Amino acid sequence: MxxxxxxxxxxxxxxxxxxxxxxxxxxxxxxxxxxxxxxxxxxxxxxxxxxxxxxxxxxxxxxxxxxxxxxxxxxxxxxxxxxxxxxxxxxDTAAANPVDVWREGNILVRGTGVPHGDVPTIGYRIDFPDVSIAFTSDQNGSNPSFIDFIQGVDYLVIHLASSEDATGFIAELHAKPSVWGQMATAADVGHVIVSHISTSSPQALEESLTILRSNYSGALTVGEDLMCFELN
Ligand SMILES: [Zn+2]
Missing domain, CATH: 3.60.15.10 (Ribonuclease Z/Hydroxyacylglutathione hydrolase-like)
Incomplete structure (x- = not known):
């Protein structure tokens, strides 16, 4: 979990x-x-x-x-x-390199610190033998080494908590849609799953997704409550 x-x-x-x-x-x-x-x-x-x-x-x-x-x-x-x-x-969210968090059989979970204002925060990557999934967690996307951490993952769960025109506190803590799209493209992500959606306005969400898609052309799913994925 x-x-x-x-x-x-x-x-x-x-x-x-x-x-x-x-x-x-x-x-x-x-x-x-x-x-x-x-x-x-x-x-x-x-x-x-x-x-x-x-x-x-x-x-x-x-x-x-x-x-x-x-x-x-x-x-x-x-x-x-x-x-x-x-x-x-x-x-250690201040460490320079990712760490192994947990290993069971051929499942490996790794973690690394991500920039989320002054909040110590971990992004996770889970590698199975044939499939991988990563969770960006809340972050502003400003650390390029995170792209190395998630390089080539099949699924990336992002937290869409900021709009493109956000300022101040929200923008300091959360990546904008364009940043998520650029991150997913740079990391050659197979499938982006949009989660942690902060807006309740369908129009605002669609605007953010349009910007995200203009920076990333791969598969994208907008997460909903109770949604399940078969990883393959
Ligand atoms: Zn947070």
Missing amino acids: VDAGSGTKDQFHRANANLDTIDLIALSHLHPDHSAELPAILWTAGGSFYLSGPTPAGVFPSIENFLDSMFGPGGAFRILADRIDLEVFTV
Whole structure:
């Protein structure tokens, strides 16, 4: 599971997925819309998990402190303490190179820091023997080394949270549609999946997609709730 934003638990079930099948919970960053559902997921699933998250900075705690604040001895959800067993891995978001986060059989998950304002944030790439998928996470697209990280992926899940004419805070944290398109083209991505769509205006979304498509000519799917992909 990559990220655990609000609503994730119920939607996971509605998509006919099973929480019991989760081995790895890979958090990109600790903004609530990416992490706030974690207690409900763990409460329902129980068991052992490998959990990865970012290094601390500013108002953002370490992943250990984040978990302790909920599941530790004084934590708000300490009722879960004897129900879950977490093995925690911290991805140094300031490191120059990607790191291996998790490996099981011939599945390899790697992570790397991505520029999301002052928020420590991880982008993930998952390589199976015959197919690969990467998650940009929230980021502004300003680090060219991320293109190397996602080079040649079959599927790239992008977070479309900024319009082309955004300014200030939004633009500092989130890549514009043209930037996503240029990134996907430069990395020779097979299929872009647009997620984390911040606008509720169909017209504004279409404008952003038009700009994205003018910078990227490959396959593109606009994600919707409960959408499933067979990776092949
Ligand atoms: Zn964010």
